Amino acid sequence: MVKGKRVGIVGAGNVGSTIAYSLAMLGSCHEIILRDNKIEIAKGKALDMSQAAAAVRSHSIVTVAESMADMTDCDVVVITAGSPRLPGMSRDDLLMINAKVTREVIEGVAKYSPNAIVIMVSNPLDAMTYVALRESGFDRSRVIGMAGVLDSARMAAFIQEKLGYGGGQIRASVMGGHGDDMVPLPRYSTVAGVPLSDVLTHEEIDEIVQRTRKGGAEIVALLQTGSAYYAPAKATAIMVEAILKDTKQIHPCAVYLEGEYGFNDVVSGVPVMLGANGAEKIIEVTLNETEKAMFAASCKSVQGLIDTLNANKFFEGAK
Numbered sequence: 001m002v003k004g005k006r007v008g009i010v011g012a013g014n015v016g017s018t019i020a021y022s023l024a025m026l027g028s029c030h031e032i033i034l035r036d037n038k039i040e041i042a043k044g045k046a047l048d049m050s051q052a053a054a055a056v057r058s059h060s061i062v063t064v065a066e067s068m069a070d071m072t073d074c075d076v077v078v079i080t081a082g083s084p085r086l087p088g089m090s091r092d093d094l095l096m097i098n099a100k101v102t103r104e105v106i107e108g109v110a111k112y113s114p115n116a117i118v119i120m121v122s123n124p125l126d127a128m129t130y131v132a133l134r135e136s137g138f139d140r141s142r143v144i145g146m147a148g149v150l151d152s153a154r155m156a157a158f159i160q161e162k163l164g165y166g167g168g169q170i171r172a173s174v175m176g177g178h179g180d181d182m183v184p185l186p187r188y189s190t191v192a193g194v195p196l197s198d199v200l201t202h203e204e205i206d207e208i209v210q211r212t213r214k215g216g217a218e219i220v221a222l223l224q225t226g227s228a229y230y231a232p233a234k235a236t237a238i239m240v241e242a243i244l245k246d247t248k249q250i251h252p253c254a255v256y257l258e259g260e261y262g263f264n265d266v267v268s269g270v271p272v273m274l275g276a277n278g279a280e281k282i283i284e285v286t287l288n289e290t291e292k293a294m295f296a297a298s299c300k301s302v303q304g305l306i307d308t309l310n311a312n313k314f315f316e317g318a319k
């Protein structure tokens with residue numbers, strides 16, 4: 001438990017409330033502050049979670065901010081506000097609706113928690129991270145998108161399922177944007193340190209890569225009413241803890257690139273050292289030509305979304 005730390009969570013729906021629950025159970029911080037337009041529901045969840053925290057002797061408390069002005073001086077703010085996709089939709093279909101929500105929310109964060117580190121979760125993730133960065137005026141080290149921890153966990157779960165062993169010993173690696181052209185990296189994935197290619201065939205690895213890319217859609221199709229939230233919430237909580245505890249551990253995160261991997265003015269998923277100051281270091285992994293081409297294609301997709309925002313004069317304040 002790191003005393004006195006405050007974590008704000010905007011959007012207390014499926015992902016936001018599950019992040020709050022996870023942090024409360026871990027006792028990661030002193031106070032978790034929920035903010036949602038559905039205030040009564042947020043209040044009910046906060047009470048329920050505070051009581052769960054008491055049951056496990058966690059001294060985290062869960063409170064509700066009735067407006068962004070009540071969510072002050074947070075160390076970390078997680079943004080999950082906005083719409084999830086439904087079957088048949090792509091994450092990119094959420095671009096304009098969630099960009100407006102993100103702008104509204106980040107203005108409040110910048111005003112009332114000016115020193116916070118922001119973890120963006122709303123989709124389309126890389127474009128929303130870009131919006132949050134631009135609209136907050138924060139340094140790029142303080143606006144970080146969550147996706148790579150989730151996508152890598154999915155890939156690890158699929159590897160375990162395929163192998164039938166190795167649970168807890170699998171390190172899977174996914175870079176690039178959080179879209180269908182994300183870049184799973186079998187070459188950087190291992191089972192107890194053993195390269196994937198030593199334990200799985202090329203065809204099996206390819207199947208895992210394709211399933212990882214569609215991992216979110218697979219769950220959307222099953223749930224029918226929204227998207228995944230247990231693994232996304234746990235992945236976010238891992239990032240929040242790394243920041244609060246200043247672990248300096250490396251996690252795949254979506255960050256604004258300024259020349260890294262040869263890209264500028266775009267957000268993409270890369271290995272990042274997380275610590276008290278947010279994204280403290282971007283690690284540049286050696287990619288082969290095929291991997292470089294896939295990473296470039298993924299950055300191009302994100303760039304396309306940023307171009308759409310520009311074409312709609314979003315950054316000029318269009319409503």
Ligand SMILES: NC(=O)c1ccc[n+]([C@@H]2O[C@H](COP(=O)([O-])OP(=O)(O)OC[C@H]3O[C@@H](n4cnc5c(N)ncnc54)[C@H](O)[C@@H]3O)[C@@H](O)[C@H]2O)c1
Pocket residue numbers: 010011012013014015016035036037038080081082083084085094098101104105120121122123125146147150178226227228229232
């Ligand atoms: N990055 C990832 O890997 C990842 C993973 C899962 C979900 N997501 C995304 O996270 C977002 C949330 O997903 P969810 O399943 O929790 O959805 P949800 O509908 O359950 O919750 C969203 C919440 O946001 C609230 N909200 C909307 N506008 C708001 C505003 N202006 N201020 C405060 N609250 C507001 C809604 O009332 C709702 O409770 C979606 O965009 C989804 O696509 C991203």
Ligand SMILES: O=C(O)C[C@H](O)C(=O)O
Pocket residue numbers: 084085091123178215216217219220227228232
């Ligand atoms: O798939 C979605 O729309 C939600 C999220 O991005 C996920 O990957 O689970």
